[in-house]
Amino acid sequence: MASITLLSPADHRRVPWKNGGGVTTELAVEPAADGRFLWRVSIADVVEPGPFSAFPGYDRLIAVVEGDGMRLSIDGTPPVERRRLDPAFAFRGEAAVWCEPLAGPIRDVNLMLDRASATGTLTLHAGPALHRADGGVVLVHALVGTLSVTLDGGEPQLLAQGHSLLLRDSAAQIDVPDGAEGVCAEIRRRYTSGS
CATH class of the missing domain: 2.60.120.10 (Jelly Rolls)
Incomplete structure (x- = not known):
């Protein structure tokens, strides 16, 4: 059944990263029955180099929305640079990811999807x-x-x-x-x- 819901900044939820390295703002999330979520859209603040949290079983899409850009190293492969408003970059949630802002703090938007369900x-x-x-x-x-x-x-x-x-x-x-x-x-x- 069709529905439309307006979410104000007051509806968004700030939560710590799983690894404790920062904070993300959840714009919307759809919980799943097993305590996981089916999907989540969030905006994360990245102020210094560090690892991403692991999300096994999820596919992730990420894009820079504020700041100059970031460099991602994924599972030891050559780094990938993403600048502000570049197309979203896809990777697996269980990958070992190191993120380095290129020139000062950034904000990035994330879409996480339960790989088996969405x-x-x-x-x-x-x-x-x-x-x-x-x-x-x-x-x-x-x-x-x-x-x-x-x-x-x-x-x-x-x-x-x-x-x-x-x-x-x-x-x-x-x-x-x-x-x-x-x-x-x-x-x-x-x-x-x-x-």
């Missing part, structure tokens, strides 16, 4: 831009400025900076005006033949 995408948009999101679960977050989100057959809804919109089973168009920036996480359940 798949998804994480896209960043700098205006002017239009993005179409179809069905499943969609989390839109206004990073800078005000976005406009229009559900099929509905009126445009304005989304102020720092606010999020959680959509379920409803297609929408996201309008990012000139000077604004937003992030869109799209999540789809994996269904097995027995479900």
